[in-house]
Every structure is written in C-alpha cells, then in structure tokens.
Amino acid sequence: MHPQSYIHSIFLLILTLITATQFITCAAGAAAAAGIAVVEPPAIRGINYEKNLEKNAARRKLVNLRNKNLADMAKGDGDGEPKVKELKYFREPGVAAAGHYDGRFYIGFVTDIERQRTLRHLIRAWLQWTQNQGIETWLAHGTLLGWWWNNQILPWDTDLDVQLSEATLKTLAENFNMTTWSYNFEEENFQRDYLLDINPYWVSRLRGTSANLIDGRWIDKSTGLFIDITGLSETHGVTRPGVVSCKNLHRYKLEEIYPLRTVKFEEFKAYIPNLYEKVIIKEYRSRAFTATEFEKHEWQPAVGAWIPKTTFEPETSLYIRNGKKIQIKVEDPRGLEAVPRPTGWELFWRVFYW
Ligand SMILES: *[C@@H]1O[C@H](CO)[C@@H](O)[C@H](O)[C@H]1NC(C)=O
Numbered sequence: 001m002h003p004q005s006y007i008h009s010i011f012l013l014i015l016t017l018i019t020a021t022q023f024i025t026c027a028a029g030a031a032a033a034a035g036i037a038v039v040e041p042p043a044i045r046g047i048n049y050e051k052n053l054e055k056n057a058a059r060r061k062l063v064n065l066r067n068k069n070l071a072d073m074a075k076g077d078g079d080g081e082p083k084v085k086e087l088k089y090f091r092e093p094g095v096a097a098a099g100h101y102d103g104r105f106y107i108g109f110v111t112d113i114e115r116q117r118t119l120r121h122l123i124r125a126w127l128q129w130t131q132n133q134g135i136e137t138w139l140a141h142g143t144l145l146g147w148w149w150n151n152q153i154l155p156w157d158t159d160l161d162v163q164l165s166e167a168t169l170k171t172l173a174e175n176f177n178m179t180t181w182s183y184n185f186e187e188e189n190f191q192r193d194y195l196l197d198i199n200p201y202w203v204s205r206l207r208g209t210s211a212n213l214i215d216g217r218w219i220d221k222s223t224g225l226f227i228d229i230t231g232l233s234e235t236h237g238v239t240r241p242g243v244v245s246c247k248n249l250h251r252y253k254l255e256e257i258y259p260l261r262t263v264k265f266e267e268f269k270a271y272i273p274n275l276y277e278k279v280i281i282k283e284y285r286s287r288a289f290t291a292t293e294f295e296k297h298e299w300q301p302a303v304g305a306w307i308p309k310t311t312f313e314p315e316t317s318l319y320i321r322n323g324k325k326i327q328i329k330v331e332d333p334r335g336l337e338a339v340p341r342p343t344g345w346e347l348f349w350r351v352f353y354w
Helices: 003-036 053-075 112-133 141-150 166-175 276-284 344-353
Strands: 048-050 160-165 179-185 190-198 216-220 226-232 243-245 251-253 261-265 268-272 297-300 305-308 315-319 325-329
Touching: 112 160, 112 179, 112 190, 112 216, 112 226, 112 268, 141 160, 141 261, 141 268, 141 276, 141 305, 160 166, 166 190, 166 216, 166 226
Parallel strands: 160 226
Antiparallel strands: 048 179, 179 190, 190 216, 216 226, 243 251, 261 268, 297 305, 315 325
C-alpha cells in the first residue's frame, strides 16, 4: 500500500471517530447544552389578527354579568371549598378517548396530521395573543418538555399546557372570558377562531372535588382541540411561603418559575420557567431527558426530531426471470445488484427450471 493511502485511511478513521462521538454524546449533549444555551427567540411574527376588540368587549359585559352569580357560588366560604356541590365546568364529548376535545366543538376525531397542525397553530395563536395583550404565560408539562427536545410540540401530544399566575388568571376571567379571536396564518392559508373560556371555579384555588382542576381553555372552534390553562396560587402562604401550586397540586418554588426565560417554540417567541430542568425532572424524572423512544416515536439526533417508528417494510419482493421471488433491501443503493448470490442448493434446483 502507498503511504499516501495510509494517511488517507487514518484521516478517514479519525473523521469517523469524531462523527461517532458527536453522535453518541448528542442526547446527553442536548441536556447539558439546554442548561447553558440561551435560545435567541425570533421576533414575534406579524400574524393577521383580526382584533375584534369591540365585539368582544360588548360580549364580555353581558357574560360577566351573567356569571357573577356563578362565580360567587363557586367562591364558597373562604376555605377554598365551594358551598354548593361542585359541578364539572368543562365538558368532553361522551366518547371514550375523546378527552382531548371540548364537548361543544367536537365533531369527530381528526387525523394525526390535522391534530398536529391544529395544535401548532393553537399555541402560536395563544403566544401571539397573550404577547399582544401583555398577558404573562409560560409553557408547562408536556409542552415544556417538547420545547426542551426541539422547540416543538411532542408529536404524540393530544393537548397543550400553559400556566400563569393567579393574578393573570383573574385578569383573563374578568376581562376576556368567552372572547373569540380570529387568527389568520397566511403562509399556510390557515384560518381559525379561538375561544377563551375561563372556568368560574377558578376562584377556588384548592383542589376541591377535583372536578375543576383546569382553570381555562383556549379552544380551536373548528375541531374542539384546546390548550389547558392553569393558574398557580400561593395556597399556603403561612406554612409554605413562596410556594405556588395549581389545583392538580403541582408545586413550584417561585424561584423555579421566575424570572421567566425567553425561548423559541414552534417558531414563535415563548416563555418558560427559570429552572425548567428542575421543573421537568420533578414531574417526569430525569428519564424525560434520556429516553429516546416514546409513544411509537424515536428521537433521531441527526434530524433533531421525534420520528414515528417505521412500519415501513425494508425489503421488497421481485419476481425474476425464472419465476422465483427474491427480496432486496429497498434502501440498498446497489439495487438489483444486491440480490444475494444463489446458494449451492438453489443452483442445483435451477437445473430443473432451465
Ligand atoms: C365564562 O363564560 C361562560 C359562558 O357564559 C360562563 O359559563 C363562565 O362561568 C364564565 N367564567 C367566568 C370566570 O366568569
């Protein structure tokens, strides 16, 4: 062998090793990097929001009047427990497994593609709208985890989660309940109406009968898919100062949440809790950062995305001249040349064919 070709091979070997190590450390690297890297968010995009403010304002007055009584009822006697038996406010369709559709707008299950598209725009519209109105909200639960992996919704998610402070929740309840917002994402020719609906039981901040753990929904009126909105309150100011929790008893120290960090999510500017890794680990354990197979998807570092596990047949069958069926690997770049060499036994049988 020429010395040159030696050098060439060694060079190639080193290159391969470097690539391989990069590959292996990628998943771990993502975790480590997430701790340091501050994601530069893009400027908030100009969507065509049809600001139907007047229409909404008029509607709001009516609705708030009508609901004052209900809210008073829910408020109860001060220890957070409602006086009257707590009815569940949000309804899901009476179909098993349709728990992620709002009962009022459900007309049937949507396809995976449609669901993903709908959810993507649901969150974009929410981010856009809250930022326009100066409303503070951040990503939570599975939605936050989706951000951690690749700034996107986890493809198997069926709903989304955001959180906000009790004060912000109050603002929404008092000023924006039952308002509809028209959204037009021209790039994808995507138009939808979103309804903001705040649970009147938001006023009781304890778990109660657990019929009303969710404080609000941002609902896609065409499909019934929604974002769950939950407020965090300091429920035990004396015994647990500086600790806020939602009605489903997820607890956070204030410094885990604030100051919020600015990130990019589904191409839009979004906010996440300050100590997001701690928040994620508390809820999902560290496995959330290491498991690379989940819900029939696998994490592919090269693509930087969760890809559905393939049900794709890697082999295809062909009939060749002698009528025999052979199998070749579909992705084999050698194509037909990849046909395996006949075994001695096969050669023997060919005598009878020809
Ligand atoms: C919001 O409006 C709906 C519909 O009128 C009502 O049932 C609900 O109680 C309202 N929520 C609040 C917080 O007032």
